[in-house]
Amino acid sequence: MEFKNAYLQGVYDKVCQRNAGEKEFLQAVKEVLESLEPVVEKRPDIVEAGVIDRIVEPERQIIFRVPWVDDNGKVQVNRGFRVQFNSAIGPYKGGLRLHPSVCASVIKFLGFEQIFKNSLTGLPIGGGKGGSDFDPKGKSDGEVMRFCQSFMTELSKHIGADTDVPAGDIGTGAREIGYMYGQYKRLRNEFTGVLTGKGLSYGGSLVRTEATGYGLCYYTAEMLKCMKNDSFEGKTVVISGSGNVAIYATQKATQLGGKVVALSDSNGYIHDPNGINLDVVKQIKEVERGRIKEYVNRVEGATYTEGCNGIWTIPCDIALPCATQNELDGASADILIKNGVIAVAEGANMPSTPEAIEKFQAAGVLFGPAKAANAGGVATSALEMSQNSERLSWTFEEVDAKLQNIMTNIFHNSYNASKEYGMEGNLVAGANIAGFLKVADAMMWQGISY
Ligand code: NDP
Numbered sequence: 001m002e003f004k005n006a007y008l009q010g011v012y013d014k015v016c017q018r019n020a021g022e023k024e025f026l027q028a029v030k031e032v033l034e035s036l037e038p039v040v041e042k043r044p045d046i047v048e049a050g051v052i053d054r055i056v057e058p059e060r061q062i063i064f065r066v067p068w069v070d071d072n073g074k075v076q077v078n079r080g081f082r083v084q085f086n087s088a089i090g091p092y093k094g095g096l097r098l099h100p101s102v103c104a105s106v107i108k109f110l111g112f113e114q115i116f117k118n119s120l121t122g123l124p125i126g127g128g129k130g131g132s133d134f135d136p137k138g139k140s141d142g143e144v145m146r147f148c149q150s151f152m153t154e155l156s157k158h159i160g161a162d163t164d165v166p167a168g169d170i171g172t173g174a175r176e177i178g179y180m181y182g183q184y185k186r187l188r189n190e191f192t193g194v195l196t197g198k199g200l201s202y203g204g205s206l207v208r209t210e211a212t213g214y215g216l217c218y219y220t221a222e223m224l225k226c227m228k229n230d231s232f233e234g235k236t237v238v239i240s241g242s243g244n245v246a247i248y249a250t251q252k253a254t255q256l257g258g259k260v261v262a263l264s265d266s267n268g269y270i271h272d273p274n275g276i277n278l279d280v281v282k283q284i285k286e287v288e289r290g291r292i293k294e295y296v297n298r299v300e301g302a303t304y305t306e307g308c309n310g311i312w313t314i315p316c317d318i319a320l321p322c323a324t325q326n327e328l329d330g331a332s333a334d335i336l337i338k339n340g341v342i343a344v345a346e347g348a349n350m351p352s353t354p355e356a357i358e359k360f361q362a363a364g365v366l367f368g369p370a371k372a373a374n375a376g377g378v379a380t381s382a383l384e385m386s387q388n389s390e391r392l393s394w395t396f397e398e399v400d401a402k403l404q405n406i407m408t409n410i411f412h413n414s415y416n417a418s419k420e421y422g423m424e425g426n427l428v429a430g431a432n433i434a435g436f437l438k439v440a441d442a443m444m445w446q447g448i449s450y
Contacts, residue, residue: 002030003033003034003037004037005037005040005041007040007047007052008033008036008037008040008052011033011052011053011056012029012030012033014053015029015056018057019105019108021105022104022105022108022109023105024105024106024108024109024325024326024350025104025105025106025108025109025112026105027109027350027354028109028112028113028350029056029112030354031354031428031432032112032116032432032436033052034429035428035429035432035433035436036052036432036433036436038421038422038423038433039421039433039436039437040052042421043440045444046440046444049443049444049448050448051440051443051444054443055086055115055436055439055440055443056112058083058084058085058086058108058111058112059084059085059086059087060083060084060158061081061082061083061084061104061108062080062081062082062083062084062155062158063079063080063081063104064079064080064081064154064155065077065078065079065080065154066078066079066080066132066134066147066150066151066154067150068143068146068147068149068150069146070143071140071142071143076147078132078133078134078147078151079102079132079133080130080131080132080151080154080155081102081104081107081129081130081131081132082107082128082129082130082155082158082159082164082166083104083107083108083111083128083129083130084111084126084128084158084164085108085111085112085114085115085126085127085128085129086115086126086127086128086439087126088126088439088442088443088446089118089119089124089125089126089438089439089442090118090123090124090125090126091125091126091160091161091162091163091164091165092126092127092128092163092164092165093114093118093125093126093127093128093164093165093166093167093196093378093381093382094110094111094114094118094127094128094129094130094166094167094169094378095110095129095130095131095166095167095168095169095172095377095378096129096130096131096132096166096167096168096169096172096176096180097110097129097130097131097132097169097170097171097172098131098132098134098135098136098169098170098171098172098176099131099133099135099170099171100133100134100135101133102131102132102133103133106131106325107129107130107131108129109325109349109350110129110169110349111127111128111129112127113127113349113350113370113371114127114128114129114378115127115435115439116371116431116432116435116436116439117370117371117372117374117375117378117435118375118378118382118435119434119435119436119438119439120371120372120375120410120413120414120431120434120435121375121378121379121382121406121410122406122409122410122413123379123382123383123406124382125165125378125381125382125385128164128166129169130155130166131169131171131172132147132151134147134151134171135171136171136176137171141175144175144176144179145179148176148179148180148183149179149180149182149183151180152179152180152183152184152187153183153187155180156183156184156187156188159184159194160192160194161192161193161194161385161388161389165193165194165195165196165381165385166180166194166195166196167195167196167197167377167378167381168197168244170243170324172197173197173244174197174199174209177195177197177198177199178198178199178202180195181194181195181198181202191203192388193384193385193387193388193389196208196381196382196384196385197209197381197384198384203384203387203388204384205380205381205383205384205387205393205394205399206393206394206395206396206399207380207383207396207399207400207403208377208380208381208384208399209244209248210248210251210252211248211376211377211379211380211381211403212244212245212248212249212347212374212376212377213244213245213246213247213248213249213250213251213252213322213347213376214248214249214251214252214376214400214403215373215374215375215376215377215379215380215403215406215407216245216249216252216320216322216345216346216347216373216374216376217232217249217252217253217256218252218376218403218404218407218408219345219368219372219373219375219376219407219408219410219411220232220318220320220343220345220368220373221256222407222408222411222412223343223345223366223368223411223427224342224343224366226411226412226415227366227415227425228342228343228366230342231256231257232253232256232257232258232318233256233257233258234257234258234259235257235258235259235316235317235318235342236258236259236261236315236316236317236318237253237258237259237260237261237316237317237318237319237320238260238261238262238311238312238314238316238318238319238320239253239260239262239263239319239320239321239322239347240262240263240264240269240308240311240312240320240321240322240323240327240328240348240351241263241264241265241321241322241323241324241347241348242263242264242265242281242285242292243285243322243323245322245347245348245374245377246263246320246322246323246347247278247281247282247285247286249320249322249347250263250276250278250281251278253318253320254275254276254278258318259275260275260276261273261275261276261314261316262276262311262314262316263276263281263292263295264292264308264311264323265291265292265308265323266308266323266324267291267292267293267306267308268292268293268304268305268306268307268308268310269292269304269305269307269308269310269311269314270292270293270295270296270302270303270304271302271303271304271305271314272295272299272301272302273301274301274302277299280295280298280299281295284298292304308323308327309327309329309332312328312332312333312335312336313332313335313339315339315340316336316339316341317340317341317342317343318341318342318343318344318345319336319341319343319344320344320345320346320347321344321346321347321348321351321352322347322348322351323348323351324348324349324351325348325349325350325351326350326351326352326353327348327351328344328351328352328353328356329353329355329356330353330355330356330358330359332356333352333355333356333359333360334359336360336365337359337360337363337365341365342365342366343365343366343367343368344360344365344366344367344368345366345367345368345373346368346369346370346373346374347370347373347374348370348374349370349374350370351370352367357369357428361426361428366427367427367428368411368427369427369428369431369432371431371432371435372410372411372414372427372430372431375406375407375410376403376406376407379402379403379406379407380399380403383399383402383403410431411427413430413434414427414430414431414434415427415430416430416434417429417430417431417433417434417437418430418433421433
């Protein structure tokens with residue numbers, strides 16, 4: 001028995017049976033169901049309405065062929081996915097991941113987590129996720145464009161501004177969103193807010209590029225202030241990854257007084273004890289689409305080490321994993337704790353293994369889970385949807401202020417839920433419960449056929 005509660009055990013057993021071998025999806029479901037033990041005790045009406053049985057099954061899953069022609073004239077075939085997980089509180093919303101590791105399990109874990117994350121933002125957005133096993137790395141712009149056009153040719157049949165609004169994720173940045181949006185418009189002959197993360201000249205929102213990284217730091221700052229009467233000021237920060245989330249987390253952590261000393265990619269990590277020079281990183285990653293090791297050729301005093309896990313051996317006060325799932329395991333957690341880390345907050349989705357989370361919580365390290373801590377990206381995407389509907393553009397300051405407010409509320413709503421359900425300070429349980437309750441309520445109002 002993995003659960004104290006027999007009903008939850010039954011739900012989980014069925015999920016395991018139906019989704020055998022999908023380890024990331026099962027990991028994500030297990031974590032949420034564990035958090036719901038006290039909810040099940042307190043709310044028999046939720047159990048009776050079968051909400052938990054229903055919420056673990058996607059409303060719709062679409063898997064499709066994506067054929068395209070490479071620069072040598074050879075036909076390539078990738079697999080596309082869109083999982084429309086839950087629309088109880090709004091249109092499906094969630095990113096598109098382009099990475100060779102993409103499979104049903106990865107997209108389903110991301111889509112499942114997205115339900116609760118989106119609910120936590122307080123905005124009317126349901127949960128979904130999609131992507132493909134296409135790898136944009138090393139491809140020419142022409143190849144990326146032809147892939148994106150083919151991908152959207154099928155996806156366009158299933159999405160819409162009031163139905164399902166995809167966004168970026170790993171491997172899907174401004175370039176890819178642009179190509180996909182262009183194709184959608186051509187196929188449907190309509191200019192709508194069907195994707196977010198768009199360029200500023202065609203309906204994008206200010207702050208969307210920065211939102212996940214900034215939001216992560218706003219959340220972390222609130223967690224430090226309320227739970228430890230502390231701040232980023234004077235703290236050493238280690239951030240994994242060097243993509244969209246990592247870059248803007250570095251920028252905001254630095255603005256808030258922290259010193260970011262390390263970044264990584266899937267090959268290795270850089271350590272710059274003087275503090276990362278973000279202009280250099282942005283030039284390498286955003287302009288040249290190069291590798292992070294290039295940094296040491298341009299900045300004196302910095303070192304590069306092969307292998308990305310080693311980044312967690314660098315002593316720090318605050319660790320922000322911003323690369324990918326399960327990148328921070330129990331052994332890395334032990335080292336971080338030994339080196340005196342005081343707070344860990346997740347910029348990536350599910351970057352800490354269950355073992356690592358357990359260790360952080362047992363050691364009294366503040367731990368901000370992805371669902372709450374990285375919700376700034378999707379929250380700002382929802383703000384982009386509002387601006388598209390209004391056909392207006394808000395200023396940077398307006399959007400940034402809304403983002404800050406949303407992240408602060410997410411922290412407090414999660415904290416309060418953890419307290420109300422007898423686990424004060426457990427922000428994993430708090431985020432899961434707070435996110436879940438709103439969706440559960442909406443599902444109950446809308447009846448069982450839903
Ligand atoms: P990017 O593609 O911009 O960057 C991803 C970074 O993570 C790169 O540095 C990449 O290195 C590294 N990475 C990817 N896969 C692996 C791997 N298997 N092992 C080690 N490093 C890896 O993506 P984002 O910054 O947008 O996304 C990062 C994380 O944040 C993801 O978990 C994503 O789901 C999450 N997230 C993103 C949001 C957004 O708004 N962009 C919103 C909420 C969550 P390399 O170049 O070597 O692949």
